[in-house]
Amino acid sequence: MTGTTQGPEDSEISFVVEGLTAGTITIAALVNGTQALYKSIPIGVSESSSAGDGMPVATTAPPPEQWNTFTSADGPVSVTVSHSGPIGFLKVPPVDVTWEMQAISGPYALVPQDTSFLPPGRIEFRIPSGAPRDGLVIASLDRETWTILSSTIGNTSVTAPVTISGTYALLGPVPVLATTTTTAVTPIATTFEETPPSPRLQPPRGQVSGVPRISSRFVPGVQSRCGNRQ
Numbered sequence: 001m002t003g004t005t006q007g008p009e010d011s012e013i014s015f016v017v018e019g020l021t022a023g024t025i026t027i028a029a030l031v032n033g034t035q036a037l038y039k040s041i042p043i044g045v046s047e048s049s050s051a052g053d054g055m056p057v058a059t060t061a062p063p064p065e066q067w068n069t070f071t072s073a074d075g076p077v078s079v080t081v082s083h084s085g086p087i088g089f090l091k092v093p094p095v096d097v098t099w100e101m102q103a104i105s106g107p108y109a110l111v112p113q114d115t116s117f118l119p120p121g122r123i124e125f126r127i128p129s130g131a132p133r134d135g136l137v138i139a140s141l142d143r144e145t146w147t148i149l150s151s152t153i154g155n156t157s158v159t160a161p162v163t164i165s166g167t168y169a170l171l172g173p174v175p176v177l178a179t180t181t182t183t184a185v186t187p188i189a190t191t192f193e194e195t196p197p198s199p200r201l202q203p204p205r206g207q208v209s210g211v212p213r214i215s216s217r218f219v220p221g222v223q224s225r226c227g228n229r230q
Contacts, residue, residue, distance in 0.1 A: 017043070028088050028111040035113040040086075065119070076105045076128070077170075079162065081121035087111070087165065097139075097146055097171055104131055106169030107141055115165040124159045125170035132172070141167040 005013060017025055022044035029037035071078040072089035079087050090109045097103060105125050125138060137151040138160040148171075149160035158170060 024086075026086060026088060028090060035109075035111060038112045072108060076126050077108050077123065077168070079110060079121055079123045081117045081162075082119060084115065084117060084121070085112075087115070092167060094169075095141060095144060095146075097169075100174050101137075101139075101171045102174050104128060104136065104170045104172040107167050108169070109167045110162075110165035113165055117163050117165075120161045120163045122159055123162045123168055124157050125168075126157050127170075135173040137171050139169055139171050141169065146171075 005011075013029070015025075015027065020043050024040050024042050026040045027037060028035065028039075065082045067080055067082050068084070069078055069080040070087040070089075072091075074091070077089060081087060088111045090111055092107050092109050094103050094107060105128060123138060127133060127136065133153055136153055136158050138149045138158055139146045140149060140162075141147075146169075149162075151158050151160045162168070
């Protein structure tokens, strides 16, 4: 169960849990991003066994590495750690991101805060449906400073190593909006100059179309003949 409340810093909050007869309830509260309360409350009575009188108590070796995975209530993020108690997730208000990046999922605060993970654990964010995979990274938030972690992009999730609980988010590039450029075109006026037709040359009198005209003139008493003389 997660939620956000506003009010005076010196206030009370109550939870009602039904249907749980045995186990542990953990309450975590952040005030202005800082852990103000983290308390585990046992439910029911656990059976305890004691060694018999006079019987030596057996010493056991340290347990081997046991990796446990804890997932946020809403499902997008999980953390896998060893030798650690339960890890909870609180979704916190987003904080401005630089480098032209934006929060794709989160931020989530891992509680209890300031818990070290040795060996290093692994945090995993599921890639939201429809989000591009290129450029996705996991980053940690310390006060107002983001630090990008060495992230591995898989088919459906992004993972990164973690050594301490803190505030984490899945970041992605801010999409670049397509811009449309409109250019006004000024029509150019075109003037056509009409060339007057060339004057038609008239053949000189006595000549038609370049063919010489033969004129015959008859003089009385003179016989003339056109053609070649035989």
